[in-house]
Amino acid sequence: MKRTIIPIGPYHPLQEEAGFFQLQVEGEKVLDIDVDLGYNHRGIEKICEARTFDQIPFVVERICGICSTSHPLAYVQAVEEIARVQVPERALYIRTIIAELERLHSHLLWLGLAGHFIGYNTVFMWAWRYREPVLDIMEEMTGNRQNYAMMKIGGVRRDILEQDLPKIRKMAEDLRPVLDMFVGAVMDDPVIHARTKGVGVLTPEDARRYGAVGPTARASGLAIDVRKDDPYAAYDRLDWKVITGESGDVFAKAAVRLLEIAESIKIVLQCLDQMKPGEIDTKVKEIPPGEGIGRVEAPRGETFHYVRSDGSNRPVRHKVRAPSYVNVPTFKATCIGQTVSDATIILAAVDPCYSCTERMAVVDAGAGKRPVEQYDLVAVSQREGQKMLRSLAGKVAQTTLEKKLAEGYRRIGWKAC
Amino acid sequence: MSLKLKALCKSPWIFHVNTGACNNCDIELVDALTPRFDVERFGILLVGSIRHADALVVTGGVTRQAAPRLKRLYEQAPKPRLVIACGSCACSKGIFHDGYHMAGPVDQIVPVDIYIPGCPPKPEAIIDGVVKLLKKVA
Ligand code: SF4
Numbered sequence: 040m041k042r043t044i045i046p047i048g049p050y051h052p053l054q055e056e057a058g059f060f061q062l063q064v065e066g067e068k069v070l071d072i073d074v075d076l077g078y079n080h081r082g083i084e085k086i087c088e089a090r091t092f093d094q095i096p097f098v099v100e101r102i103c104g105i106c107s108t109s110h111p112l113a114y115v116q117a118v119e120e121i122a123r124v125q126v127p128e129r130a131l132y133i134r135t136i137i138a139e140l141e142r143l144h145s146h147l148l149w150l151g152l153a154g155h156f157i158g159y160n161t162v163f164m165w166a167w168r169y170r171e172p173v174l175d176i177m178e179e180m181t182g183n184r185q186n187y188a189m190m191k192i193g194g195v196r197r198d199i200l201e202q203d204l205p206k207i208r209k210m211a212e213d214l215r216p217v218l219d220m221f222v223g224a225v226m227d228d229p230v231i232h233a234r235t236k237g238v239g240v241l242t243p244e245d246a247r248r249y250g251a252v253g254p255t256a257r258a259s260g261l262a263i264d265v266r267k268d269d270p271y272a273a274y275d276r277l278d279w280k281v282i283t284g285e286s287g288d289v290f291a292k293a294a295v296r297l298l299e300i301a302e303s304i305k306i307v308l309q310c311l312d313q314m315k316p317g318e319i320d321t322k323v324k325e326i327p328p329g330e331g332i333g334r335v336e337a338p339r340g341e342t343f344h345y346v347r348s349d350g351s352n353r354p355v356r357h358k359v360r361a362p363s364y365v366n367v368p369t370f371k372a373t374c375i376g377q378t379v380s381d382a383t384i385i386l387a388a389v390d391p392c393y394s395c396t397e398r399m400a401v402v403d404a405g406a407g408k409r410p411v412e413q414y415d416l417v418a419v420s421q422r423e424g425q426k427m428l429r430s431l432a433g434k435v436a437q438t439t440l441e442k443k444l445a446e447g448y449r450r451i452g453w454k455a456c
Numbered sequence: 457m458s459l460k461l462k463a464l465c466k467s468p469w470i471f472h473v474n475t476g477a478c479n480n481c482d483i484e485l486v487d488a489l490t491p492r493f494d495v496e497r498f499g500i501l502l503v504g505s506i507r508h509a510d511a512l513v514v515t516g517g518v519t520r521q522a523a524p525r526l527k528r529l530y531e532q533a534p535k536p537r538l539v540i541a542c543g544s545c546a547c548s549k550g551i552f553h554d555g556y557h558m559a560g561p562v563d564q565i566v567p568v569d570i571y572i573p574g575c576p577p578k579p580e581a582i583i584d585g586v587v588k589l590l591k592k593v594a
Contacts, residue, residue, distance in 0.1 A: 078522045079476045082555040089554065101551055104480025104576065148483070151490075167490035185480040185576055 067378045072370050087357040092118055092326055092348075095357070096190050099344070102359065104185050105148065108134075108141045109337035110359070111190035113344040116271060118192045119323075120331030121348050127318040130194035132310045134272040136207070137181070137189050138335070139303040139310075143214070144173040145338035146296045146303075149390045150221065153293060156387045157234045158425055162224070169217050176210045179203060194320035208311055211304045218304070222297050234423070235290035239373040239385030242287055249372060250365045253340020255389050258295045259287035265336040277309045289388040326350070337362055339390050363389070380423040461536050464510045465594045467499030468538070468586070471509035475526050475560070476552075477516030480576035481543035485513060488579040495583060511538040511589075514568075517549035518560030530566040538589060541568045542582060544575040551575075569593075 063071040083102055087095050096111040103110065112134060119126060147170040154162025174184045180203055181187040189195050199207075225231055241251065246259040256263055264281045266274040282298040284291030328350040335342045340362025347356040366389045373385050474482055488495050489502055503509050506529050518526060530539070541562045544550035549561045562568055570592070572585035 078519060078525070079474070079516075080519055080521065080557050081476050081517070081552045082557040083552075086552060086555050098551055101478040101480075101575075104478045104483060107478075107480070164491050167487065168492060171492045184578060185483070 062374075062379065062382060064379055067380075069374050069377050069379060069382055072374045072382075074367060074370065084357050084359060088354060091352045092192060092354065095354070096192075097188060099359070100186050100188065100190075102361070105145050106141070106337045106339070106342065106361075107186045108138050108190065109335045109342045110344070110361075111188075112138060112272070113333035113335040113342045114346065114357075115190045115192050116333030116335070117331040117344045117346040118326060118333075118348075120333065121329040121346065122192070122323055122326050124193050124321055124323055126194055127321060128273075129198075129314060129317040130319045131273040132314040133195045133199055133319065134190070135274060135277070136199070136307055136310045137177075137187060137195075138272065139306045140173055140177060142303045142338045143300055143307075144170050144177075146300050147173070149296060149338075149387075150225075150293070153289075153384065153387055156384050157231070158423070159231075162221075166221070169214065172210050172213065176203075176207055179206065191320065192326075193323040194318070196320075198319050199314075204311055208308065211307045211311075214300070214304055218297070218300050225293060225297060232290065234381075234384065235293060236288060237286070238289045238381050239377060239388060240286065240288045241369055241373050245369065245372040246287065249369045251340075251369050252362045252365055253337070254292055254295045254299065255340065255366045255369060257282060258284035258291035260285050263341075265334045265341050269334055271333075271335065273310060273313075274306075276313065277306055279306050279309075289384055292388045326352075339363055340366060366390075458536070461593060464536060464538075465590045467501070468510045468590065469501045469503045469508055470511045470513050470540075471503055471506045471529075471533070472513045472515070473526060473529055475514055475516040475522040475546075475562070476519035476558070477543060477545055481515035481545070484576045484579050485515065485542060485582060488582050493579045493583060495586075500586065506532050507534060509533055509537075511540055511586075512566075513540045513542050514546050514562045514566075515542045516560075517545040517552050517555075517558050518562055518565055519557050520559045521557075523559040523565050526562070526565050538569045538593065539566055540570050540572065540585065540589065542572045542585070543577060544573050547571045547573050 062069050063073075083098060087098055090098055095114060099110040099114045100107045147166045151163040151166030151170070154160070154166065177187060178184045180199055181189055181197060189197060241255065241259045243259045243261060245251075246256045246261055251259070251261075252263065260283055262281050262283050265271070266279075267281050279302050282295050282302060284295045326348045328348055330345065330347040333344045333346075342362060343360040345356070345358040346354045349355045369389060370386060373388075374382055377385060472482065472485060486502070487493065489500075506512070512530060512533055514526065516522070530537070539562070541547050545552065546560070546562045549555075549558050552558055559565065570585055570589040572582055574581050577585070
């Protein structure tokens, strides 16, 4: 059979961001995949070297909008290691709360997008709707819905006000029934099972070989989580579990993320209980020469920052390694041999984030001639979902998903208008 | 006003281009489509192909690699076409103004009809910007 090349991107509805994939297919089967990035490369590491230590948190925050706490947190931890700063207890708890709220909204966002890719726009809309209360709380606490600007060398920039505590608690508790609803819906739906089980399997060996991190690795059974392995902020004082899956397929990745939402809620509530009033900031006079690293478990995996200082007011080298950088190549292991209609959800299951990944790129000046034609893979994938729905229609009267969601809605007392 | 422009104002279909944004502007844009804000009520629809679009929403400060593609997309868009620069990056390159890989801002590459500043602009601001734009052309 003839080999066909399907270009996806660089601008494609499948992705919020620009990235260029080439799928080599034979009939329906994917034979090979090629990734070409660089559309989002902004040269952030170089920009950082021209900023002072105190300005950099704002720049690294804008590496990626979804992880706008993880990057600054990793960076300030690296600098704190150089300057040997003791961060006050309360600041550690505030950092933990912000980081976990970020994980909440990031995982909900992913859930929505995954639902969209397999043709369940209901899940997309509902997941994004329940993301809003998290953003509202963030806005109340930090002043912005995204890009919170909370991290600072030596502590945090703003305190959480006493009057905000009950609001955060309420938001976290309100999220629990919603989560139950989603867990019930996703775990029991026959179409979701058919579309995600055994699809895009990443074996533990492959996960280790590609150096996968975060939920991508945990779904394959590797229990790696920086929050447990090398605790930072207040994680070592809290009681929570590392969620792992077994099968490494798309279903496992979804399940790991969903269960992590529950853990995040647990962590936030514990922080609120344990937090004591006190200082939120230590004065840091100057950064001595030296080098330091910071590691943070971002929603997508381990974020790593390395900073070297020569005693001046700006770093001489700042290196960032974002989780998607190691997770994206796992496509090579998961996509090959699958059908084209499954490729979409497999790609999405990793939750790739190109704006994180692209700080370093070799720019090929001659690469100007790329097809911008779009092949609507999402539509293919969505049609596949609809087809399954129809074929199952005889067996299950109303899909479990819709029923579960409707039932969950009744329980939390939200009426569709 | 041409008939085409009138039709466009009725229900503008938008195509979203990320030319090196940090994701936040993009998420806030998609957020405007979800139940809290739900701009689909007003006929604003995010479409998958530039050939169906009336307006181009550009986020990000346009990296060197994205610049030629942005130009090409603009040329492919059916006329009349509107360009919305969404976010501080798109308006002025924002915090990345001195990056070596930035070719932007957007108005250096393609003509822009409206600027929506903010880092990221709230969905309310994005909706407000689109409404102002439609008032301007109508
Ligand atoms: S304006 Fe701000 S939020 Fe928008 S892409 Fe630029 S840095 Fe990100």
